[in-house]
Amino acid sequence: MIKVGCVQPEIHDTKSECYEEIEVLFESFMSEHESCDIICLPERWVPLTADIKTVIQQERGEDYRFICNLAKKHNTSIISGAIWERRSDQVNPKITSYFIGHDGKEIGRQDKIHLYAYEREYFEPGNEVKIFSRETVSFAILICFDMAFFETPRIAVENGAQILFSPTQIREEGMTNWEIYLKARALENRVPVVGCNTLGHFFKRKFTGKSKIISFEEKHISPSKLHIIEAPENSNGGICAQIDLNISDKIRKLRFNEIIEKQKITVSTIPF
Numbered sequence: 565m566i567k568v569g570c571v572q573p574e575i576h577d578t579k580s581e582c583y584e585e586i587e588v589l590f591e592s593f594m595s596e597h598e599s600c601d602i603i604c605l606p607e608r609w610v611p612l613t614a615d616i617k618t619v620i621q622q623e624r625g626e627d628y629r630f631i632c633n634l635a636k637k638h639n640t641s642i643i644s645g646a647i648w649e650r651r652s653d654q655v656n657p658k659i660t661s662y663f664i665g666h667d668g669k670e671i672g673r674q675d676k677i678h679l680y681a682y683e684r685e686y687f688e689p690g691n692e693v694k695i696f697s698r699e700t701v702s703f704a705i706l707i708c709f710d711m712a713f714f715e716t717p718r719i720a721v722e723n724g725a726q727i728l729f730s731p732t733q734i735r736e737e738g739m740t741n742w743e744i745y746l747k748a749r750a751l752e753n754r755v756p757v758v759g760c761n762t763l764g765h766f767f768k769r770k771f772t773g774k775s776k777i778i779s780f781e782e783k784h785i786s787p788s789k790l791h792i793i794e795a796p797e798n799s800n801g802g803i804c805a806q807i808d809l810n811i812s813d814k815i816r817k818l819r820f821n822e823i824i825e826k827q828k829i830t831v832s833t834i835p836f
Contacts, residue, residue, distance in 0.1 A: 566701050566727065568758055569593065569603040569804040570775040572795045575611060575764030582610045583630055589802060594638050597804040601701075605631075605645035606762040606775070607708050607733035614767070616686050620648045620657045624670075628662060636668025645731040645760070646676060646707050648687070656688035661705045661731055663696055672696055674705040678713055693720050701726055701809060708732040711745050711759070714752065721753040721816070726809050728755055733762040735769045743776070750778045750790060754816035756807050763800060772798050777805040780812050788815050 571593055573585045586609065594600070610627060613619060621627060627647050635642045644662040651658060659676040675690025676683075693716060696703050704720035704727075711717060711730050720728060728749065734742040742759070750757045756779040763773035775795035780788050795803045 565806055565808055567597070567599060567601045567804065567806045568727070568729075568777060569597060569600045569802055570758060570760040570777065570795055571603055571605055571802045572760060572763050572773045572775045572800055573606075573609050574800045575609060575762065575766065575771075577611060579610050579626075585800065586634065589800060590634060590638055593802040593804070594640065597802075600640055600804055602641045602643065602703075602729070603802075604643040604729050604731060604758050604760040606760045606773075607646040607731040608762045608771075609645050612766045616648075616682070620650055620686075623649045623651045625649060631662065632664050632668045632670070635664040635666060639666045641666050641671075643705055643729050643731060643760075646733075654688055657686065658690065659683065659687050659707060660690075661707055663705065674707065676707040676710060677716060678709040680709040693723070695720065695724050697724060703727040703729060705729045705731070708734070711749055711757075714749070717749045717753055717755070721755050726755065726813060727807065728753075728757045730757065730759045732759055733771065736772050739772060739774065746776060746778055747790060747792075750780075751788070754780070754788065754812055754819045756780070756809070756812055761795075763798075773800070775803060777803055777807075779805065779807045780815060782808065782811055785815055785818070 576582050631644045642664045646659050660673045662673045663671045665671050674694045677690045679689050702724045704725040746757050746759045758777050760775045762771040774797040777793045779791045781791050793803050793805050
């Protein structure tokens with residue numbers, strides 16, 4: 565069993581206001597949901613301006629340190645959302661998500677692999693899927709657009725990930741597609757998915773939150789049945805769920821045994 569959560573803060577005009585909002589939400593969330601193993605933040609939870617370069621931090625900068633202190637204060641592990649940072653050994657910045665342990669120390673980080681729209685102009689994509697593993701659970705962090713391609717979730721699951729965390733930044737117009745992607749990735753891989761979405765306004769676009777924790781009903785093997793918990797829409801808040809990984813491990817083994825290798829399927833063209 566693993567207890568996971570999403571904390572969905574609203575983005576304000578200043579970084580200090582955003583930090584304060586997250587502090588308040590975490591206080592409330594932790595008082596209501598004790599001993600949550602991992603809490604995920606949205607892809608973006610601090611202000612964004614039209615001049616992208618002004619909001620790119622140095623590696624392990626202010627936002628990183630804020631998350632480390634938050635994890636230590638509340639004795640819980642946190643997935644940092646996505647932080648834009650410039651590294652001394654890279655030409656272009658990275659979009660990265662840190663996994664911080666309950667003691668406030670960094671365990672690892674996952675770079676965004678599939679860059680979206682304007683991100684391609686400023687950032688360098690990652691090329692490696694990290695599997696965060698311990699005795700009781702293994703998981704991957706796939707940042708937003710990484711969930712829109714079936715290969716990245718499948719690679720993660722085939723290499724041991726039992727749950728997929730996805731910090732996202734989906735605006736109002738893309739919510740229908742996003743919800744389909746999350747359900748599809750959960751179903752095709754028989755894996756729980758935690759999608760934590762941005763809430764707020766920037767670039768004249770509206771982000772509505774509605775984060776989700778998707779797992780599987782215990783007594784529904786074939787067909788499997790999704791169990792979905794949703795955070796508020798157009799409002800801040802948090803959600804928490806206890807997930808029995810034995811259920812998804814069982815139905816995933818059954819599904820993967822049914823896979824036919826692509827090399828064994830031929831393709832022919834029939835003119836008309």
